[in-house]
Amino acid sequence: MSVGFQAVQWNRAKITYDLVLAACVALYLGVFMAITISAQAPGAPIDWTDLRLKAFGSCAFLMLSVILCIGPLARLSPKFLPLLYNRRHFGVAMAVMAALHGWSMFEWYIGLGVLPSLLEELSNPAVYARFIGFPFKVLGMAALAILLVMAATSHDYWQQYLGPRAWKTLHMGVYVAYGMVVMHVALGVLQKPGDVFMPAISFLSLGVVATLHLMAGWREWGGDRNDTAEWVALFPPASIADQAARIVTAGGERIAIFRDGAMVAAVTNLCAHQQGPLGEGRVIDGCIVCPWHGYQYRLSDGCAPAPFTEKLATYRLRLRDGMLELDPRPLAPGTPAAITLPAL
């Protein structure tokens, strides 16, 4: 998967995903503006810059909240996996919305001819000591900077250039950005009482994001097996859906146990590309397919098919008294370790 790079690796599913995403964004912006205009007093002039500022800002916030919900939702139910497959485009679209919101803010200050007052507001140390009156815009700007860095490096090339671990760490910054955005919204609302919509959606989305993460974490924690014994008893092979996996934690590592007909194999749950959750993927034509970006690995040995070179750590499995047993010590990446069972 790393032989060549192109702008976007399009396929039919990605095009459909992006079209639906663009339609949803356009619909939201249209409905938001229509409702806001209709709620104004008859004959009152429309401040288009302010309207765009609020529409883009609320849209970016909702998109960011949805993005953060996709991961835990996909862990809770495979029905949500299609949302996960193209999350990168969702993230870049959200960063564009956030940038438009930021630009609208500058446009608003420029329109009123008071841009220097923005600089004075942001550079006055006294206001940073206040709670009410804190320059909430600085939080929004910092969050925007994080989101733009993430969007700019949302390409396979940068993932290889920085290395998976550094790239992943950089992109975990989305949680820092989300925290800043929540504070940006909350402090902004405190300074402009009367607006009900933004506090409502911000606290609702914060609650949903936090609850889903806790639910997904609780569910995975409940299934963890931190045994360090040489062989760990798991479950009957028939309990794994055909061409799918069950994820276990053994020896402190998350391991995906895949079944393809009578063949069963254990591999690390972390994709070699971006450490995506392989166990949430499928087996297609004898290859494990990562749900995030479609990277493929042979079930038999964890190697990506030629000409690609990525390899996964594999684990030994055996069948005892109708139960699968796993040796939690990883084998060298690319070591053949799949077993073929008698008819299930």
Next chain:
Amino acid sequence: MPVAPRHLAWLALLAQQMGEPMLVVWSLATYAGIGLAVGVAFVLAAAPRALGHAAAITPGGRAMLVPGAAVLWPLVLWRWVRQT
């Protein structure tokens, strides 16, 4: 204004003359300007070899790399100089 360490005295002087907000704005603009120049040069001249193996990158792919190279330009430039 707090007293700056001696090696940052030039920065304090600049802030005094320009005003701190404008200094921040000009710093960001300078970072972005250098980033754009380094980014374009990197994707045109060095990006295919920077991964340690010869990688094929389409023209569209190169265009997509410019923002990332511009953002990460200090790292990109440092690694590029080291490689050459």
